[in-house]
Amino acid sequence: xxxxxxxxxxMFVQEKEAVTLDCTYDxxxxxxGLFWYKQPSSGEMIFLIYQGSxxxxxxxxxxxxxxxxxxxxxxxxxxxxxxxxxxxMYFCAIATSGTYKYIFGTGTRLKVLA
Amino acid sequence: EAQVTQNPRYLIxxxxxxxxxxxxxxxxxxxxxWYRQDPGLGLRQIYYSMNVEVTDKxxxxxxxxxxxxxxxxxxxxxxxxxxNQTSLYFCASSLQRTGxxxxxxxxxxxxxxxxx
Numbered sequence: 001x002x003x004x005x006x007x008x009x010x011m012f013v014q015e016k017e018a019v020t021l022d023c024t025y026d027x028x029x030x031x032x033g034l035f036w037y038k039q040p041s042s043g044e045m046i047f048l049i050y051q052g053s054x055x056x057x058x059x060x061x062x063x064x065x066x067x068x069x070x071x072x073x074x075x076x077x078x079x080x081x082x083x084x085x086x087x088x089m090y091f092c093a094i095a096t097s098g099t100y101k102y103i104f105g106t107g108t109r110l111k112v113l114a
Numbered sequence: 115e116a117q118v119t120q121n122p123r124y125l126i127x128x129x130x131x132x133x134x135x136x137x138x139x140x141x142x143x144x145x146x147x148w149y150r151q152d153p154g155l156g157l158r159q160i161y162y163s164m165n166v167e168v169t170d171k172x173x174x175x176x177x178x179x180x181x182x183x184x185x186x187x188x189x190x191x192x193x194x195x196x197x198n199q200t201s202l203y204f205c206a207s208s209l210q211r212t213g214x215x216x217x218x219x220x221x222x223x224x225x226x227x228x229x230x
Contacts, residue, residue, distance in 0.1 A: 004156075035219075045157075045204060045221035091156060100145045100164055100208070101172060102219070104157040 002027045004092050004105035011110050013082045020067070021077040021108045023092035029053075031097035034075040036066065039089040039107075048090075051075055053097075082112045116141045118222035120205050126228045127195055135190045135225050137205030145208040146188040147172070147219070148180065150201040157204065163188055195229040202226050 003026040013019035025034065036048040051059045051066045059066040067076040079086055092105040118139045127133055139146065147162035149172075159172025163182040177199055179191040188207075192199060205222040 006156075043202070043224050045206075045219075047218045047220075050218070093157075100147060100162045101170075102147070102157075102159055103173070104149075106154060106156040 006105035120222040143207035
């Protein structure tokens with residue numbers, strides 16, 4: 001069975017600083033996708049970034065990058081130059097290729113300080 | 115505008131009274147899914163559908179039913195709701211199967227359900 005672990009229930013970061021949100025996963029599948037979503041206080045789920053298990057380069061989307069270490073089974077989200085609007089809950093998720101079964105972590109609540 | 119819509123957004127009901135939460139997407143997505151979100155547990159998948167008339171159980175299907183008679187709609191049915199089904203529910207849709215591309219799930223705005 002697949003599993004996602006997010007060990008940081010809450011994090012603080014100073015505005016304009018970079019922050020890393022941890023995500024480790026457990027799967028026996030060889031082909032899978034890793035996802036990060038943001039949930040602001042308004043409640044909607046916003047897709048941020050995707051990493052395929054066979055992608056050789058770490059994914060980047062603007063200020064978001066994914067530090068993918070396959071051997072360690074970790075997929076940490078790095079947010080550079082934090083903004084006040086980055087304050088939100090962040091979820092890591094995994095899904096096996098060819099399926100539509102997603103497993104989410106319990107989330108990390110990030111607070112950006114002015 | 116491409117979107118996933120859910121109705122109602124808020125619902126308070128009583129134990130045992132059948133209810134349906136509707137979900138509709140206008141992006142011609144094959145895949146749709148229902149999740150529940152509970153504090154400290156993250157999102158858990160209830161059911162998903164890979165296409166019309168094709169549905170499968172997620173991690174927490176007990177107490178729920180779904181149907182997919184049309185591509186755009188994927189209603190969630192609680193035939194006899196109980197207080198432990200009080201939760202925030204999300205519907206999501208996606209165009210392609212996971213892992214073949216940047217497979218973004220588009221989420222609806224959520225339905226907050228309280229069962230008394």
